[in-house]
Amino acid sequence: MTNECRACQGTTREFARDQVLGHVPALYLRCDVCGAVQAADPTWLEEAYSDAIAKLDIGLLDRCQILASITATVLRSERLRGGTFLDWAGGYGTLTRLMRDRGFDFAHTDPFATNIFAEGHESSPVTDAAGPGGQRYDLVTAFEVLEHLEDPVSALAPLSQRTDLLLTTTQVLPDPAPGPREWDYYTLETGQHITFYTRASLEHLARRLGFDGVVTSNLVHLFHRGKVSAATRALVRRPGVAYGLGHLAALPDRRHSLMMRDYQRVSTSLSSPSEPSRGSVPDPARGTPDT
Numbered sequence: 001m002t003n004e005c006r007a008c009q010g011t012t013r014e015f016a017r018d019q020v021l022g023h024v025p026a027l028y029l030r031c032d033v034c035g036a037v038q039a040a041d042p043t044w045l046e047e048a049y050s051d052a053i054a055k056l057d058i059g060l061l062d063r064c065q066i067l068a069s070i071t072a073t074v075l076r077s078e079r080l081r082g083g084t085f086l087d088w089a090g091g092y093g094t095l096t097r098l099m100r101d102r103g104f105d106f107a108h109t110d111p112f113a114t115n116i117f118a119e120g121h122e123s124s125p126v127t128d129a130a131g132p133g134g135q136r137y138d139l140v141t142a143f144e145v146l147e148h149l150e151d152p153v154s155a156l157a158p159l160s161q162r163t164d165l166l167l168t169t170t171q172v173l174p175d176p177a178p179g180p181r182e183w184d185y186y187t188l189e190t191g192q193h194i195t196f197y198t199r200a201s202l203e204h205l206a207r208r209l210g211f212d213g214v215v216t217s218n219l220v221h222l223f224h225r226g227k228v229s230a231a232t233r234a235l236v237r238r239p240g241v242a243y244g245l246g247h248l249a250a251l252p253d254r255r256h257s258l259m260m261r262d263y264q265r266v267s268t269s270l271s272s273p274s275e276p277s278r279g280s281v282p283d284p285a286r287g288t289p290d291t
Contacts, residue, residue: 005031006038006152006195008204018180020044020191028180036201037177039194042150048191049112061094067143067169068098069246070220070239072253074167075104075139077232081256083138086123088159089145093118103256120266126158139165146170147185147193153208160209164225172218173198 003012010033020026024044030037042048075081085106087096096108096118107123108115115122123135140163142156147170149155159166171185173196180186187193197205199216206214206223215222215232220239222228235242 003029003040005034005036005201006150007031007036007197007201008034008208010034012038012040015177016179018186018188020188021047022189024191026180026188026191030177031201034201034204035173035175035177035198037173037196042191042194044191045150045194060091063144064094064098066243067141068095068102069244069250070235070242071095071099071141071167071246072102072104072249073235073242073246074222074232076249077229077235078139078165080138084136086126086137086140086162088126088140088142090115090118090141092116093121095141095143096121100258100262102250102253103258105258120262120269126162135162137163139163139167142166142168144169146197147195149195152195152205156205156209160211160223165228166211166223168221168223169219170197170221172202172216 004010005012008031010031012029012031014027015030015037016028018026018028020039020042021044024047026042026044027040028037029040075083075085081103083105085099085104087093087099087106087108088110089112090096090108090110091113093108093110093115094117096106099106100118100121106118107121108118109123109125111125140159142159146152146168156166174183175198177196180188185193185196202214202216202221206212209223211223211225213224215224215228215236217237217239220236220242222232222236235245
């Protein structure tokens with residue numbers, strides 16, 4: 001297996017050694033060109049992903065709420081309210097449901113996790129380039145994914161053919177780069193984080209994927225093809241501001257909610273053709289009335 005940099009194909013050298021999952025030796029390499037750090041030959045991934053979502057990840061729902069607000073702000077800034085979107089590697093479907101509740105037409109895909117909250121809104125796996133008639137999206141989200149990828153170019157290349165805007169998150173390596181015991185983002189306990197990026201490595205990755213560039217912050221990053229407005233750039237670079245604006249807009253967004261439309265769709269699919277559903281349609285926001 002090659003030990004060239006996963007982001008820029010530069011040469012790497014030994015950076016640190018430690019243990020993941022409490023018992024597996026791990027070697028970390030650092031790129032001489034872009035400064036990215038990666039776990040070399042992560043043979044422990046099958047064990048690490050015995051559960052798609054790590055048991056220690058108790059902040060998942062909170063982060064989805066935050067990322068939904070950030071995403072809504074970016075979409076509003078780019079005037080994409082009426083667009084079509086995809087949450088790639090979307091886990092349990094939480095973000096897709098939250099975005100649909102805000103009125104954004106999101107679909108979900110993740111072959112490694114059970115879609116609990118966005119059932120009925122699955123997209124087919126994005127495994128090849130978009131040919132004639134292939135589904136394209138106005139924006140794709142890939143949150144908390146980059147740090148998990150052993151080959152980010154191969155994994156993300158199909159997405160880069162389906163959209164001109166790829167909104168991602170990963171914590172950027174501090175400078176100077178910390179060792180595995182100095183930065184909890186290595187997640188030695190779970191072994192699921194294996195690639196760690198600098199801003200330079202994200203720029204290299206953007207070019208290799210065919211994007212024109214990437215707008216970066218310490219956490220949120222927007223790969224783009226074509227122009228991105230100055231307002232959007234400022235919001236991506238200040239995700240705290242984007243979150244605050246999105247949080248304030250959550251209530252007015254409910255006017256556009258797809259919840260009732262989605263409810264009607266599910267209700268229709270569950271109704272027998274010979275026994276149409278009777279009575280008034282309950283408001284799913286309030287729950288089904290007792291019978």
